[in-house]
Amino acid sequence: VLLSIICSPPQNYxxxxxxxxxxxxxxxxxxxxxxLDVVDEKISAMGKALVDQRELxxxxxxxxxxxxxxxxxTNSKVKFVMVVDSSNTALRDNEIRSMFRKLHNSYTDIMCxxxxxxxxxxxxxxxxxxxxxxxxxxx
Amino acid sequence: LPQxxxxxxxxxxxxxxxxxxxxxxxxxxxxxxxxxxxxxxxxNELPLPRxxxxxxxxxxxxxxxxxxxxxxFQLPHAALEKNxxxxxxxxxxxxxxxxxxxxxxxxxxxxxxxxxxPLTYGYGKSRSGLEQQHGAPYEVRHSAHQQxxxxxxxxxxxxxxxxxxxxxxxxxxxxxxxxxxxxxxWRITEEQRDYYINQFKSxxxxxxxxxxxxxxxxxxxxxxxxxxxxxxxWELSDVDCDGALTLPEFCAAFHLVVARKNGYQLPETLPxxxxxxxxxxxxxxxxxxxxxxxxxxxxxxxxxxSRDFSRAEKTSAEEAPASSALLPDGKKDDKQALKGxxxxxxxxxxxxxxxxxxxxxxxxxxxxxxxxRSYSSTSLEDAMKKGEEPPTPPPRPQxxxxxxxxxxxxxxxxxxxxxxxxxxxxPPPPALPPRPSVSQTEQPSEVELHxxxxxxxxxxxxxxxxxxxxxxxxxxxxxxxxxxxTEAQGLETPELSPTVSVTSALPAAKTHLPVQKQxxxxxxxIQTAIRKNKEANAVLARLNSELQQQLKEVHKERIALETxxxxxxxxxxx
Numbered sequence: 001v002l003l004s005i006i007c008s009p010p011q012n013y014x015x016x017x018x019x020x021x022x023x024x025x026x027x028x029x030x031x032x033x034x035x036l037d038v039v040d041e042k043i044s045a046m047g048k049a050l051v052d053q054r055e056l057x058x059x060x061x062x063x064x065x066x067x068x069x070x071x072x073x074t075n076s077k078v079k080f081v082m083v084v085d086s087s088n089t090a091l092r093d094n095e096i097r098s099m100f101r102k103l104h105n106s107y108t109d110i111m112c113x114x115x116x117x118x119x120x121x122x123x124x125x126x127x128x129x130x131x132x133x134x135x136x137x138x139x
Numbered sequence: 140l141p142q143x144x145x146x147x148x149x150x151x152x153x154x155x156x157x158x159x160x161x162x163x164x165x166x167x168x169x170x171x172x173x174x175x176x177x178x179x180x181x182x183n184e185l186p187l188p189r190x191x192x193x194x195x196x197x198x199x200x201x202x203x204x205x206x207x208x209x210x211x212f213q214l215p216h217a218a219l220e221k222n223x224x225x226x227x228x229x230x231x232x233x234x235x236x237x238x239x240x241x242x243x244x245x246x247x248x249x250x251x252x253x254x255x256x257p258l259t260y261g262y263g264k265s266r267s268g269l270e271q272q273h274g275a276p277y278e279v280r281h282s283a284h285q286q287x288x289x290x291x292x293x294x295x296x297x298x299x300x301x302x303x304x305x306x307x308x309x310x311x312x313x314x315x316x317x318x319x320x321x322x323x324x325w326r327i328t329e330e331q332r333d334y335y336i337n338q339f340k341s342x343x344x345x346x347x348x349x350x351x352x353x354x355x356x357x358x359x360x361x362x363x364x365x366x367x368x369x370x371x372x373w374e375l376s377d378v379d380c381d382g383a384l385t386l387p388e389f390c391a392a393f394h395l396v397v398a399r400k401n402g403y404q405l406p407e408t409l410p411x412x413x414x415x416x417x418x419x420x421x422x423x424x425x426x427x428x429x430x431x432x433x434x435x436x437x438x439x440x441x442x443x444x445s446r447d448f449s450r451a452e453k454t455s456a457e458e459a460p461a462s463s464a465l466l467p468d469g470k471k472d473d474k475q476a477l478k479g480x481x482x483x484x485x486x487x488x489x490x491x492x493x494x495x496x497x498x499x500x501x502x503x504x505x506x507x508x509x510x511x512r513s514y515s516s517t518s519l520e521d522a523m524k525k526g527e528e529p530p531t532p533p534p535r536p537q538x539x540x541x542x543x544x545x546x547x548x549x550x551x552x553x554x555x556x557x558x559x560x561x562x563x564x565x566p567p568p569p570a571l572p573p574r575p576s577v578s579q580t581e582q583p584s585e586v587e588l589h590x591x592x593x594x595x596x597x598x599x600x601x602x603x604x605x606x607x608x609x610x611x612x613x614x615x616x617x618x619x620x621x622x623x624x625t626e627a628q629g630l631e632t633p634e635l636s637p638t639v640s641v642t643s644a645l646p647a648a649k650t651h652l653p654v655q656k657q658x659x660x661x662x663x664x665i666q667t668a669i670r671k672n673k674e675a676n677a678v679l680a681r682l683n684s685e686l687q688q689q690l691k692e693v694h695k696e697r698i699a700l701e702t703x704x705x706x707x708x709x710x711x712x713x
Contacts, residue, residue, distance in 0.1 A: 112382035114352030115359075115370035123367050125407060126374045 002135045003028040003083040006107065007036060008119060016122040019083075020135045031069060032081045039071040039079055072100040078107065084138070099134055106130045331397070335390040342389075349383035355392070362396050371405055372396060 003019035014032075019025050072080040080103050082096065106127045110116050113124070342358055343350045350358075359369050376392035377384060384392060399405055 109374070112352065112377065113370050113373045114356035114382065115366050115373055123370070124374055125371055129407075 002085070002138050003032070004103065004131060004135075005029075005032045005081045006103070006122065007032075007079045007081065008077075015120070016127070016131075018128070018131050018135070020138075028083050031067075031083055035069045035071065035081055036079065039073065039081070042071070043073055043077070070096050070100070072104070074104055074107070080104070080107075095138075099138075102130060102134060331394065332390055335393045336386065338393065339386055339389045349381075349385055350389055352382045352384075355384050355389070359392065359396055362400060364396060364399055368399060368405060369396075372399065375405070375408070 003017070003025070005014050005018075006016040007014050017029065019028055067083055067085045070082040070084065072082075074080075080100055082099065084096070106124075107122075110122055110124050110127055111118065116122075116124070338358075339350065342354055355373075356369075359372070360366075362369075364372075372392055372395045375395060376388050378388060395405060
């Protein structure tokens with residue numbers, strides 16, 4: 001169970017949403033949106049060190065749902081949020097970090113494309129493939 | 140869609156005819172009803188001026204829809220490619236190969252194209268009809284093509300066809316990527332590559348530099364493809380994801396745009412043939428070896444092939460395996476060579492005068508063969524040297540070329556294109572001052588080519604046959620680079636008779652060139668030519684050493700075989 005979302009400032013509307021399980025997606029979306037507030041909070045808290053490479057966000061651990069939400073912010077305030085099911089105990093912090101790094105790399109590749117306007121929904125097939133492969137890896 | 144076709148047609152006014160024709164064919168396949176009318180009228184003219192007025196056609200290409208005509212050998216090529224694309228396994232290879240191999244079959248393809256035109260999805264049906272018509276046997280189809288073709292082509296094309304067929308059958312056995320040359324819509328033909336390179340230059344004069352993202356975006360937006368598709372194309376082609384396109388990346392992107400406009404679906408991943416490494420090797424060769432190879436490459440492979448089949452001589456046989464061994468993509472070259480030979484025999488393209496020259500040279504080669512055989516040791520070596528030059532040390536000479544004389548080469552390359560395709564391309568900005576000096580060298584080289592060719596039949600000297608062999612053998616090793624051939628000849632002529640040729644060329648150049656050239660520029664041009672000759676000499680020396688090594692190995696093998704024979708002989712005696 002994995003869901004990843006990319007949101008871009010300033011309005012924090014999602015540029016890209018992808019989840020492996022097709023059910024309960026809305027709940028995940030809701031979770032992600034709520035977590036965005038927490039991410040913003042953390043960003044504003046780190047006033048000095050703007051280089052925020054990685055942020056582990058384990059706060060949203062509902063007793064029933066039991067899943068984790070991870071956040072990641074790039075230098076340009078683009079937020080990546082990942083929701084992972086806690087039943088996947090095999091997921092370690094390093095793996096999450098690597099996944100975010102891959103997401104970040106793919107996102108920069110998309111940015112390099114002159115036909116992509118920042119703020120558009122991400123429709124890159126390469127990006128989709130990367131995300132899918134990542135999710136398959138986890139599940 | 141008519142807009143697309145108009146755009147394509149208008150845009151491709153500056154194209155090479157074959158590429159445009161190729162595209163037009165694809166557009167036909169993808170187009171709706173309005174489109175065929177235009178193309179039909181264009182195709183109507185196809186059979187008529189095809190053979191006799193090729194020169195006029197090629198020159199009239201520019202600015203007229205008749206530009207589509209010269210690509211006739213591309214027509215079956217493209218048609219078959221399209222066919223192969225639409226039908227994965229229906230003897231695609233056969234058909235795809237036959238047209239690529241038999242440009243003269245293009246006239247038959249044009250009538251078949253007529254049939255195709257009114258159909259959209261019926262395009263595929265007509266394809267099937269085509270296949271059914273021509274039947275399963277490849278040769279039968281080929282002969283059917285020949286029969287359908289206009290009577291312009293006589294026994295020689297048929298011979299060439301048969302030769303090509305044989306070669307094709309040989310080729311078919313080998314499942315190389317090159318065997319899919321005509322099948323593969325993602326393979327960039329030489330004409331297309333040349334056109335892409337020209338477009339690249341129009342955007343960015345330095346061939347080794349990048350096209351920035353915004354520039355490329357504007358350029359590709361002109362193709363009126365939807366933005367998501369362009370975005371996808373960019374993703375595919377910008378392999379290093381740096382936001383800028385190098386020349387091979389640009390060629391790949393352009394090719395994808397072309398393919399998409401013609402109805403091909405974009406692939407998910409970049410096809411092999413469009414990979415920058417692949418294109419780099421291929422595109423750098425024309426750029427850096429433009430000094431050595433030209434339409435010769437087309438003529439010579441064809442000549443070689445016909446030689447192989449008609450005369451099966453050692454020299455050519457040696458050249459063929461050596462050259463194929465030399466090149467990583469030897470099959471591709473053969474195919475191109477075949478295509479080029481077919482083109483030679485039937486349709487000289489924009490380099491029609493060059494191809495005519497190559498035809499003449501080919502005949503000269505045939506005549507000079509007995510002589511050349513005696514000289515084969517030297518001329519072959521020269522040829523192999525030149526042929527091996529790009530493959531064996533590919534990065535070094537190329538880099539040296541790029542670093543040392545990239546600018547000259549680029550200019551020369553462009554000048555070649557300018558001079559050769561002056562009829563159909565809008566001349567590259569003539570404002571560039573260094574160009575005229577280069578064009579001088581180009582003009583003299585081209586001018587000299589003609590007198591050389593004229594002299595060759597008359598002379599029974601070693602120089603011309605040796606040179607011919609050299610030049611002739613070059614293409615087998617190299618893909619078609621006609622401009623390069625002019626350069627090669629231009630370089631060779633200085634080698635043989637530097638002062639005389641240059642001085643003779645200079646007045647000739649002056650007569651030819653309307654623009655006034657200053658003597659200093661001429662000297663500079665001469666110096667650059669001399670420098671290039673020296674580089675070529677160095678490369679040839681390297682090739683010579685390598686060839687000698689090969690010779691030693693062959694000797695060893697021979698000795699081993701002889702010992703084996705001796706061992707076996709006593710057994711038989713007993």
